[in-house]
Amino acid sequence: MTCGALNPMPEAAQYRRSxxxxxxxARMGAAHPTRLSFLRQMLRRVQQEGWQFDRPVWEFDxxxxxxxxxxxxxxxxxxxxxxxxxxxPDEMRSDRVIATAWDATFTLFDGTPxxxxxxxxxxxxxxxxxxxxxxxxxxxxxxNKSVRLFDHVVARLAAGQQPDAAELTETGYLMRTTAVYGxxxxxxxxxxxxxxxxxxxAPFQAEMLSxxxxxxxxxxxxxxLARVRGGALxxxxxxxxxxMLGVGNSTGLGMAPFLVRHPVLLNNWMMARExxxxxxxxxxxxxxxxxxxxxxxxxxxxxxxxxxxxGHPVQQARLLELRDGLAAVCAHLRAGWDPxxxxxxxxxxxxxxxxxxxxxxxxxxxAMIEPHGDLVDGLADCMAxxxxxxxxxxxxxxxxxxxxxxxxxxxxxMALDHDTPEGCARFWYVSEEKLEPRLGERAAEPGAExxxxxxISRQAAALARALMEWPEDAPIAKVLLAAPEHRLMLRRVQxxxxxxxxxxxxxxxxxxxxxxxxxRCKLAFFGATRFDPRxxxxxxxxxxxxxxxxxxxxxxxxx
Amino acid sequence: xxxxxxxxxxxxxEPPDWAxxxxxxxxxxxxxxxxxxxxxxxxxxxxxxEAGWACGWLARAGLPGTAMLLRVLERRDATxxxxxGIVLMDHAGLPEGPCVLPVTLQDVVEPLLLVPFLAxxxxxxxxxxxxxxxxxxICLTESxxxxxxxxxxxxxxxxxxxxxxxxxxxxxAAAPGQFDGRIDRDVWTTLDGLALxxxxxxxxxxxxxxxxxxxxxx
Numbered sequence: 001m002t003c004g005a006l007n008p009m010p011e012a013a014q015y016r017r018s019x020x021x022x023x024x025x026a027r028m029g030a031a032h033p034t035r036l037s038f039l040r041q042m043l044r045r046v047q048q049e050g051w052q053f054d055r056p057v058w059e060f061d062x063x064x065x066x067x068x069x070x071x072x073x074x075x076x077x078x079x080x081x082x083x084x085x086x087x088x089p090d091e092m093r094s095d096r097v098i099a100t101a102w103d104a105t106f107t108l109f110d111g112t113p114x115x116x117x118x119x120x121x122x123x124x125x126x127x128x129x130x131x132x133x134x135x136x137x138x139x140x141x142x143x144n145k146s147v148r149l150f151d152h153v154v155a156r157l158a159a160g161q162q163p164d165a166a167e168l169t170e171t172g173y174l175m176r177t178t179a180v181y182g183x184x185x186x187x188x189x190x191x192x193x194x195x196x197x198x199x200x201x202a203p204f205q206a207e208m209l210s211x212x213x214x215x216x217x218x219x220x221x222x223x224x225l226a227r228v229r230g231g232a233l234x235x236x237x238x239x240x241x242x243x244m245l246g247v248g249n250s251t252g253l254g255m256a257p258f259l260v261r262h263p264v265l266l267n268n269w270m271m272a273r274e275x276x277x278x279x280x281x282x283x284x285x286x287x288x289x290x291x292x293x294x295x296x297x298x299x300x301x302x303x304x305x306x307x308x309x310x311g312h313p314v315q316q317a318r319l320l321e322l323r324d325g326l327a328a329v330c331a332h333l334r335a336g337w338d339p340x341x342x343x344x345x346x347x348x349x350x351x352x353x354x355x356x357x358x359x360x361x362x363x364x365x366x367a368m369i370e371p372h373g374d375l376v377d378g379l380a381d382c383m384a385x386x387x388x389x390x391x392x393x394x395x396x397x398x399x400x401x402x403x404x405x406x407x408x409x410x411x412x413x414m415a416l417d418h419d420t421p422e423g424c425a426r427f428w429y430v431s432e433e434k435l436e437p438r439l440g441e442r443a444a445e446p447g448a449e450x451x452x453x454x455x456i457s458r459q460a461a462a463l464a465r466a467l468m469e470w471p472e473d474a475p476i477a478k479v480l481l482a483a484p485e486h487r488l489m490l491r492r493v494q495x496x497x498x499x500x501x502x503x504x505x506x507x508x509x510x511x512x513x514x515x516x517x518x519x520r521c522k523l524a525f526f527g528a529t530r531f532d533p534r535x536x537x538x539x540x541x542x543x544x545x546x547x548x549x550x551x552x553x554x555x556x557x558x559x
Numbered sequence: 560x561x562x563x564x565x566x567x568x569x570x571x572x573e574p575p576d577w578a579x580x581x582x583x584x585x586x587x588x589x590x591x592x593x594x595x596x597x598x599x600x601x602x603x604x605x606x607x608x609e610a611g612w613a614c615g616w617l618a619r620a621g622l623p624g625t626a627m628l629l630r631v632l633e634r635r636d637a638t639x640x641x642x643x644g645i646v647l648m649d650h651a652g653l654p655e656g657p658c659v660l661p662v663t664l665q666d667v668v669e670p671l672l673l674v675p676f677l678a679x680x681x682x683x684x685x686x687x688x689x690x691x692x693x694x695x696x697i698c699l700t701e702s703x704x705x706x707x708x709x710x711x712x713x714x715x716x717x718x719x720x721x722x723x724x725x726x727x728x729x730x731x732a733a734a735p736g737q738f739d740g741r742i743d744r745d746v747w748t749t750l751d752g753l754a755l756x757x758x759x760x761x762x763x764x765x766x767x768x769x770x771x772x773x774x775x776x777x
Binding site: 090093094095096135144146147148183184185187188189190191192250388389391392393394395396429430431432433434435438440444445446447450453475476477478480481484485486487488489490491 | 583584585586587588602603604605606608609612645646648649650651652653656679682683702703755756757758759760761762764775776777
């Protein structure tokens with residue numbers, strides 16, 4: 001990780017938070033989006049480069065069945081969202097991966113598809129996992145309606161009225177995606193095929209573009225259905241109401257292992273965000289512009305916290321803490337914080353760390369970073385990862401060196417107890433039925449012998465014990481020859497040597513592990529808001545809520 | 560969703576419609592399928608990751624690594640080029656041990672499976688290597704960029720060959736490889752069967768616990 005080298009600011013180093021603070025699951029589960037989040041990166045690029053948008057195909061019947069094509073035309077390349085609308089009976093609507101039909105299905109096509117491409121995609125995209133796409137496609141996704149809000153909006157628009165703003169706020173989206181597959185899945189283009197393009201270099205840019213264009217589709221569809229129903233009486237959705245709508249997303253355990261399986265990526269994402277916060281804290285003074293921008297961001301965080309609903313008791317308690325915490329920040333700004341003192345951002349942060357709950361601390365971090373685009377936006381370039389180059393094991397490394405890395409990076413794991421029933425209560429596995437990751441109860445469910453290697457802390461402790469048996473100057477190659485079961489962990493240890501934020505510093509098989517914490521951290525890096533857990537392993541979120549639409553970009557919309 | 564060089568938690572997706580006897584997989588599908596199949600066949604997770612990486616590397620070189628892997632997994636024994644390749648790679652540059660060049664290995668089946676690992680050895684040593692297969696010699700300089708080895712399709716004795724690895728006398732820069740994701744239906748089916756050995760059959764409990772606790776019709 002060379003973020004510091006990319007844009008040297010050595011004085012920020014002393015303001016970085018410790019990995020032992022940053023990488024705890026509870027704090028990762030309180031993550032908020034920042035201006036480095038992937039959808040923000042995508043929107044900034046599209047605006048700065050003056051991308052053009054059109055909709056050359058719109059063929060829908062009165063029930064909303066049909067197809068549409070949305071094009072995003074960049075300076076060098078064009079990407080097209082191909083959308084298929086379906087008439088789905090309520091009893092078939094499920095957000096689970098076990099579903100076989102959806103209200104809408106999508107793919108992001110690399111270029112502009114011709115009639116033959118569209119026919120091929122019409123056979124494969126609507127059946128999702130049961131179909132097959134090609135290297136011309138960059139993503140495969142589907143979405144279900146929020147039935148109540150969707151019907152309400154269509155009915156109102158058809159009658160020549162605008163929908164109820166409170167209802168829009170409460171749900172926040174017309175449709176939610178239930179899976180967005182990319183990177184070689186089901187025959188789609190591999191990451192390597194597009195990673196060299198500037199607009200695709202940052203993580204998940206194809207997926208973000210796909211979801212953003214999906215948002216435009218959801219509004220076009222309600223307006224189409226309203227015109228069908230209301231004829232000349234129908235009106236389009238008012239721009240200020242339209243902007244309040246995002247795209248929902250419903251995510252389960254399938255996403256949970258990602259951050260554990262991709263330690264280099266996790267490190268780079270975390271490093272970029274932490275370096276951003278450190279750079280802000282390292283500022284000796286606060287300019288009038290950043291102070292004004294911070295107030296705007298803080299106000300937006302409060303509005304977001306007020307509109308953010310959850311039916312889950314854990315999140316309900318956190319929302320109260322968030323609202324109270326942000327109110328406390330505002331009170332502190334009025335009476336307490338001296339914005340003209342020495343290192344004012346650092347002073348504010350130290351106050352917050354002492355007094356605020358995690359939710360409010362992380363929201364404050366995002367608000368502090370927000371007005372400092374000039375200082376931090378370059379860090380976005382550090383968030384991609386060449387995982388292949390970190391893959392090879394250095395067999396010549398000595399046992400002494402491996403022990404030293406373990407001690408420096410995995411000391412937290414040595415302190416955990418994995419032998420008690422609580423310490424190894426869970427096991428991660430892939431279900432034969434859907435080839436999806438799940439989390440089982442070791443004592444009550446079969447299958448622990450087929451456990452996935454996500455028990456990182458337990459493996460680290462086992463490796464440390466195994467290394468005790470070896471002389472300090474022995475090469476790791478000899479250890480691996482005798483004990484190949486430690487190979488996976490040794491690879492991680494070598495990766496972690498130069499990547500302090502590569503590991504979640506908690507026991508991922510403990511009885512009290514909350515998978516939604518892993519989901520939230522990843523989704524916050526996407527740019528998600530309104531986290532609404534539906535259980536301890538299932539969460540709904542909103543993407544692009546409050547963001548401009550493609551057609552707003554030409555008018556210089558604020559991001 | 561992305562950046563899945565190694566992805567032990569996902570099996571290769573099931574190609575639904577074998578209209579043809581040969582299927583085109585993506586690089587990440589090849590990597591995932593090979594990783595899970597190797598694990599299903601009994602290798603450790605870390606070794607299985609190497610198998611996945613090696614099959615992906617071979618596909619980028621234009622070679623059917625998955626077919627070679629399958630033949631090796633089906634007769635896993637002392638001749639396994641996968642484990643030999645891993646050992647040679649791990650010991651590259653060490654003053655003693657199995658990778659002091661030149662090395663001659665007897666009775667190696669599917670010797671082309673050694674190639675990705677030897678490319679890593681060459682990279683680590685900073686010196687090009689020759690892999691002498693008897694009938695042909697492959698010169699390896701480093702693991703990236705992957706060379707075009709498509710002309711080697713079918714080369715190497717599948718029943719066991721003598722191979723010699725030595726420092727190269729001269730290094731000729733090979734053309735970069737072209738990715739070839741073709742896989743035969745029977746190879747895919749058998750590897751997928753092995754991959755499924757890493758999965759757990761569903762139970763009512765697991766189905767119920769995986770989802771939300773309320774209806775999705777809202």
